[in-house]
Amino acid sequence: xxxxxxxxxxxxxxxxxxxxxxxxxxxxxxxxxxxxxxxxxxxxxxxxxxxxxxxxxxxxxxxxxxxxxxxxxxxxxxxxxxxxxxxxxxxxxxxxxxxxxxxxxxxxxxxxxxxxxxxxxxxxxxxxxxxxxxxxxxxxxxxxxxxxxxxxxxxxxxxxxxxxxxxxxxxxxxxxxxxxxxxxxxxxxxxxxxxxxxxxxxxxxxxxxxxxxxxxxxxxxxxxxxxxxxxxxxxxxxxxxxxxxxxxxxxxxxxxxxxxxxxxxxxxxxxxxxxxxxxxxxxxxxxxxxxxxxxxxxxxxxxxxxxxxxxxxxxxxxxxxxxxxxxxxxxxxxxxxxxxxxxxxxxxxxxxxxxxxxxxxxxxxxxxxxxxxxxxxxxxxxxxxxxxxxxxxxxxxxxxxxxxxxxxxxxxxxxxxxxxxxxxxxxxxxxxxxxxxxxxxxxxxxxxxxxxxxxxxxxxxxxxxxxxxxxxxxxxxxxxxxxxxxxxxxxxxxxxxxxxxxxxxxxxxxxxxxxxxxxxxxxxxxxxxxxxxxxxxxxxxxxxxxxxxxxxxxxxxxxxxxxxxxxxxxxxxx
Numbered sequence: 001x002x003x004x005x006x007x008x009x010x011x012x013x014x015x016x017x018x019x020x021x022x023x024x025x026x027x028x029x030x031x032x033x034x035x036x037x038x039x040x041x042x043x044x045x046x047x048x049x050x051x052x053x054x055x056x057x058x059x060x061x062x063x064x065x066x067x068x069x070x071x072x073x074x075x076x077x078x079x080x081x082x083x084x085x086x087x088x089x090x091x092x093x094x095x096x097x098x099x100x101x102x103x104x105x106x107x108x109x110x111x112x113x114x115x116x117x118x119x120x121x122x123x124x125x126x127x128x129x130x131x132x133x134x135x136x137x138x139x140x141x142x143x144x145x146x147x148x149x150x151x152x153x154x155x156x157x158x159x160x161x162x163x164x165x166x167x168x169x170x171x172x173x174x175x176x177x178x179x180x181x182x183x184x185x186x187x188x189x190x191x192x193x194x195x196x197x198x199x200x201x202x203x204x205x206x207x208x209x210x211x212x213x214x215x216x217x218x219x220x221x222x223x224x225x226x227x228x229x230x231x232x233x234x235x236x237x238x239x240x241x242x243x244x245x246x247x248x249x250x251x252x253x254x255x256x257x258x259x260x261x262x263x264x265x266x267x268x269x270x271x272x273x274x275x276x277x278x279x280x281x282x283x284x285x286x287x288x289x290x291x292x293x294x295x296x297x298x299x300x301x302x303x304x305x306x307x308x309x310x311x312x313x314x315x316x317x318x319x320x321x322x323x324x325x326x327x328x329x330x331x332x333x334x335x336x337x338x339x340x341x342x343x344x345x346x347x348x349x350x351x352x353x354x355x356x357x358x359x360x361x362x363x364x365x366x367x368x369x370x371x372x373x374x375x376x377x378x379x380x381x382x383x384x385x386x387x388x389x390x391x392x393x394x395x396x397x398x399x400x401x402x403x404x405x406x407x408x409x410x411x412x413x414x415x416x417x418x419x420x421x422x423x424x425x426x427x428x429x430x431x432x433x434x435x436x437x438x439x440x441x442x443x444x445x446x447x448x449x450x451x452x453x454x455x456x457x458x459x460x461x462x463x464x465x466x467x468x469x470x471x472x473x474x475x476x477x478x479x480x481x482x483x484x485x486x487x488x489x490x491x492x493x494x495x496x497x498x499x500x501x502x503x504x505x506x507x508x509x510x511x512x513x514x515x516x517x518x519x520x521x522x523x524x525x526x527x528x529x530x531x532x533x534x535x536x537x538x539x540x541x542x543x544x545x546x547x548x549x550x551x552x553x554x555x556x557x558x559x560x561x562x563x564x565x566x567x568x569x570x571x572x573x574x
Contacts, residue, residue, distance in 0.1 A: 012278075013279050014276060014277055014278050014279045014282070017051060017150075017279060018276050020047050020051050020052070021051075021150065021189075021190045022190070024052065025055075025186055025189045025190075026048075026051075026052040026053075026054075026055035026056060026149070026189070027055055027056075027145060027184055027186065027189060028186070029052070030056070030131075030134075032045075032048070033048070033053075033056070033130055033131060034131050036048070036127050036130075037127050037128045037129075037130060037131050038128075040127065040128075041079045041126070041127045044127060049077065053081070053148075054148035054149035054150075055145065055146070055148070055149040055151060055189065056083075056130075056134070056144050056145060056148075057083050057084040057085065057086065057119075057143075057144025057145065057146070057147030057148050057149075058081050058082065058083050058125075058130065058144065058148065059081065059082045059083075059148060060077035060078070060080075060081060060082075060422070061077065061078050061080040061081055061082050061123060061124070061420050061422075062075045062076065062077065062078065062418065062419075062420055062421050062422035062424070063075060063076045063077070063078050063422075064418060064419060064420075065418060066417070066418030066421060066422065066423070066424040066425055066426070066427075066456065066457075067418075067422065067423050067424060067425055067457065068425060068475060068482075070422065073423065074422050074423060075418075075421075075422035075423070075424075076422070077422060079126065079127070080123065080124050080125060080126060081125040081126070081127070081130065082121060082122065082123050082125070082416075082420055083121070083122050083125055083130070083133060083144050083147075084115065084119040084120070084121045084122075084144055084147035084148060084154075085100060085119055085120045085121070085122070085137060085142055085143075085144055085147065086119055086142070086143055086144060086145065086146055086147045086154040086179070086183065087118050087119055087120065087142070087154065087373055088154060088155050088157070088175055088176045088178075088179035088180070088183075089118070089155065089156065089157035089158075089159075089161060089172045089175040089176055089179075089199075089372075090118035090156065090157065090159050090372045090373040090374060090375075091172065091176070091370070091371075091372055092142075092370075092371055092372075092373070093363075093369050093370055093371065094360040094361075094363045094364050094369035094370075094371070095140060095360075095369070096140045096141065096142055097356055097357075097359060097360040097363070097371060098356075098357060098360045099136055099137065099139075099140050099142075100112070100120055100137075100142075100356055101353045101354075101356035101357040101360065102136075102353070103122065103133050103136055103137075104122060104352070104353035104356060105353035105354075107122070107124070107125055107126070107129040107132070107133060108122040108123055108124050108125060108353075109123070109124040110352050110353045110354070111123055111124070111350070111352065112350075112351050112352070112353070112356060113348075113349045113350055113351070113377075113416070113429075114346055114349040114351060114373050114374075114377045114378065114379060115349060115377065115574045116349075116375050116376075116377060116413065116461070116462075116463060116574040117147075117153060117154045117156055117196070117375060117574040118154060118156050118157075118159075118372075118373040118374065118375055119147055119154050119373075119574070120373065121416075123420050143184070145183060145184040146179075146183035146184055148194075149194070150190060150191045150192065150193050150194060150195075151183065151184075151188060151189060151191060151194070151195065152178075152179075152182040152183050152185075152188055152191075152195050152197060152266065153183075153194055153195060153196045153197070153574075154179070154183075155175045155176075155178050155179040155182075155183070155197045155198070155199060156175070156196075156197070156198045156199075156207045156212075156375055157171055157172050157175035157198065157199050157200055157207060158171065158172070158200045158201065158202035158204075158206050158207060158328075159206070159328050159343075159372035159373065159374045159380055160202065160206075160328050160332070160334075160341060160372070160380075160382075161175070161200070161201065161202070163334040163335060163336060163339070163341060163382055163383070164202065164332070164334070164335065165333070165334065165335035166202075166203055167201045167202050167203065167218070168201045168202075168203060168218035168219075168220060168229050169201035169218045169229045169255070170201055171199045171200050171201035171202075171216070171218060171231075172199075174199050174216070174255075174258055174259065175198075175199040175200075177259055178197060178199065178259060178262055181259070181263075182197075182262070182263070182266060188266055188270065190270070191266070191269060191270050192269065192270070192272060192275035192276045192282040192283075192284075193275065193279070193282035193283050193284075194213070194283070195213050195214070195266060195269060195284065196212045196213045196214070196238075196574075197212060197213065197214045197215070197216075197262065198212040198214075198215045198216070199215070199216045199231075199258075200215075200216070200217055200218065201218040201229075202218075203218075203319065203321060204321050204324065204326045205217055205320075205321050205326065205494070205495065206326035206327070206328060206374070206375070207375060208237075208326070208375060208466070208494055209234050209237070209246060210234070210237050210245050210246050210466070210494045210495075210498050211237040211238060211239055211243075211245070211246065211463070211465075211466060211494070212234070212237045212238075212246060213235070213236065213237065213238060213269075213283065213284045213285070214233070214234070214235050214262065214265050214266075214284070215233070215234040215235075215237065215246060216231040216232070216233060216253070216258060216261075216262070217231065217232055217234070217318075218230070218231060219231060219232045219252065219313065219317060219318065219319075220319075221252060221313070221317060228254075229255070230252050230253050230254045230255055230257075230258075231252075231253040231255070231258050231261075232248065232249070232251070232252065232253065232313055232317075232318060233248070233249040233251060233253060233261060233265070234246035234247065234248050234249065235247055235249055235265065235284060235288075235295075235298055236284055236285040236287065236288045236289075237285065238283050238284075238285045239460040239463055239465045239466070240283070240458075240459050240460050241280070241458045241459065241460070242285075242289065243460070243465040243500040244285040244288065244289055245498055245499075245500070246285075247288055247294075247295050247298070248295060248315055248318070249295050249298055249299050249302070250295055250296070250299065250312060250313055250314060250315065251299055251302075251310035251311065251312065251313050252310065252311040252312065252313035252317075253310060254311075257306075257310065260306055261302060261306065261310070263305075264302045264305035264306050265298075265302055267305055268298070268301045268302060268305065269284045272284075272287065272291075274291060275287070320495060320496045321495045321496065322495050322496050323493040323494055323495035323496065323497060323498075323535055324449065324495070325410070325411075325449055326375075326376070326494075327343065327345070327374055327376035327378055327410065328341070328343050328374060328378075328380060329343035329344060329345045329374075329376075329378055329380070329403065329405070329410065330342075330343055330403060330404070331343075331389050331393065331403070333386075334382070334383070336383070338385055338386055339382075339383050339384060339385060339386070340384050340385075340386055340389050341372075341380050341381065341382050341383075341384065342366075342380060342381050342384050342389055342392050342393060342396065342403060343374070343378060343379070343380035343381075343403070344378060344379055344380065344381075344396045344401035344402060344403050345376075345378050345401070345402050345403070345405045345409055345410050346377055346378050346379055346401055347402075347409055347412060347432075347433060347436065348377065348412060348413070348414040348428075348429050348432045348433055349377030349378075349413075349414070350429055350433075351379075351401075355399055355400065355401065358399050359371065359379065359381070359401075362381060362392060362395055362396070363381045366381065366384045366385075366388045366389075366391070366392040366395075367381050367382055367383040367384045368382070368383045370382045370383055376413065377413060379401070406436075406439075406440050406444075406446070407446055407447075407448060407449060407450050408435075408436045408439040408440050408443075408446070408450065408452060409436050409440065410449075411449065411450045411451040411452050411468070412432050412435075412436050412452050412453075412454075413432075413451070413452075413453040413454065413462055413463055413467070414428040414429050414431075414432035414453075414454045414455075414462055415428050415454070415455045415456050415461035415462035416428070416429070416456065416461065417429055417431075417454075417456040417473070418456060418473075421456060421457075421461075423456075423457050423459060424456030424457050424473060425456055425457045425473040425474055425475055425484075426456050426457075426473030426474065426475070426484040426485065426486065426510065427456070427484055427510075428454045428455065428456045428462060428473065431454060431484070431510055432452075432454045435452070435454070435513060435514060435517075436452070438514035439452075439514060439517060439518070442514065442518045443518065443521060443522075446521065446525075448524075448533060448534045449468075449533070449534070450468045450469065450521075450534060451466070451467040451468045451469070451492070452467065452468065452469050452471075452517075453466075453467035453469075453470050453471065454471045454473075454486070455470070455471065455472055455473060456473040457472070457473050458472060458560075458561075460472075461574060464489055464492070464501060465489065465492050465500045465501050466492040466493065466494050466500065466501065467489070467492045467501060468490065468491070468492065468493075468534055468535065468538070469488065469489075469490055469517060469520070470488070470489040470490070470492055470501045471486035471487070471488065471489075471513065472486060472487040472488075472489065472560070473485075473486060474486060474487050474507055474561055476507060476509060478509045478511075483509050483510065483511070484509070484510040485507050485508060485509045485510060486507065486508060486510060486513055487503065487506070487507045487560050487561070488503075488504045488506045488507070488508070488516070488550055489501035489502060489503050489504065490502055490504060490520075490538050490546060491535065491538035491539060493535050497535065497539075502538075502543060503560055504543050504546055504547045504550065504557070505543065505547055505556075505557025505558050505559070506547045506550045506551060506555070506557070506558065507558055508550070515552075516550040516551070516552075517550075519549050519550060519551075519552050520546065520549045520550050522549075523546075523549040524537050543557070
């Protein structure tokens with residue numbers, strides 16, 4: 001008698017990902033991509049298109065419609081690819097930038113984006129271009145490895161590291177060391193999910209340690225009358241569909257212990273098998289959110305890996321910055337006598353090949369060829385003699401990279417949106433540019449810092465959860481047509497009063513967003529108390545009042561749309 005045929009068990013997406021990761025380390029298989037390039041787009045295997053490419057900083061590019069043009073919360077892929085170029089601590093030089101500019105013009109339709117993890121992102125790459133781009137980057141010491149995938153992502157750091165007179169320590173060597181030792185390290189090619197690390201000696205915490213998976217921030221202590229600078233550690237920050245602010249680990253980490261502590265934390269994350277069961281709940285933050293971990297238990301796990309105890313450090317030793325601008329734009333004197341940095345605000349991070357070439361030229365003409373990208377999607381030129389800063393500002397302003405900008409321009413962030421992303425629901429880049437121009441025209445004298453973040457879906461790649469005004473992409477019906485729309489969240493902050501933004505129960509078609517924001521901000525200007533900033537005002541006001549300002553009348557709250565199926569699963573967000 002024949003044995004009964006047992007139908008194959010359908011794999012979950014997590015099970016499929018884990019099986020494929022165990023089968024191959026994509027960093028060891030680049031020759032397969034060279035073969036795809038020779039044979040054409042149709043030769044690309046599904047496991048490469050859907051997973052392995054990410055280890056090389058590559059995603060398949062969407063068709064411009066986003067998630068609504070596909071099924072299961074993911075839109076259709078085209079023949080083109082997106083690639084991120086990793087820049088540890090945001091550091092690059094003019095020769096490297098010229099190569100990126102050339103690649104942008106030759107292969108990426110003259111379009112590049114600076115991202116919220118200090119990367120530079122290219123689009124419109126064809127399969128035959130991928131090896132050429134990687135070879136060109138490798139030749140100048142750059143790589144896309146680890147810019148995506150279930151790995152240590154680009155390690156971010158203060159763009160003024162080593163030149164800011166206010167920093168507690170130059171942490172950029174540590175950031176670069178972590179990047180070089182953990183990124184593309186075969187021991188860490190298979191983590192449960194992405195692992196974002198930031199390292200900073202900046203007192204402004206400009207790397208947003210509050211929302212990183214793991215973050216080191218410099219801290220000062222006095223022992224036997226001697227001052228010592230070390231680090232404190234935060235773990236489990238992240239946004240996406242379920243935002244969570246990082247947990248402070250109560251330990252003082254000496255400088256000579258810092259890399260080992262990071263390595264140990266990555267090992268702890270790698271070993272958590274329960275995080276491999278569901279892709280949407282695989283980030284390290286879920287140890288704290290769902291699995292009962294605490295700051296103390298995580299410290300114990302790190303110390304077990306290290307083989308020694310770390311010195312205690314109560315939270316009272318932290319000096320937490322105010323929620324102020326952390327973008328480092330403008331002209332700032334360096335600790336090197338006679339030199340300044342000049343930071344330019346790149347609206348929504350979008351930049352052309354010609355602008356990249358010009359930046360490389362300006363960095364050499366006015367500085368020493370050194371540039372830094374920032375997590376606010378901006379770029380700065382370092383080591384500029386004081387006497388040359390005014391001319392450099394004029395040159396930057398003249399090429400559309402503004403040094404002196406409005407609050408709306410300065411605080412604008414936008415994710416990739418439906419233009420290229422398969423998960424996005426709304427277009428973001430052009431919308432953000434238009435929104436900023438509208439607000440500048442409507443409220444030209446607005447005198448407050450305002451973080452105005454636009455994200456195309458619930459995955460929060462545009463970081464709307466930490467914005468003063470966060471806009472989350474939706475769709476709704478207007479005049480019988482389905483149009484882009486945005487759901488409003490307000491009051492997000494980092495720093496001393498860190499909190500995630502409050503959903504207000506209000507949605508508006510994209511065309512109506514400027515009217516709503518104008519009403520909201522005019523309400524603030526009319527009702528603010530003496531010295532009350534926007535964050536304090538939002539904290540003081542209840543949701544119903546703020547929603548009434550947005551709508552211009554009393555309206556009932558509406559629910560946020562449920563996250564699309566698979567949200568957070570393959571989100572290309574930084």
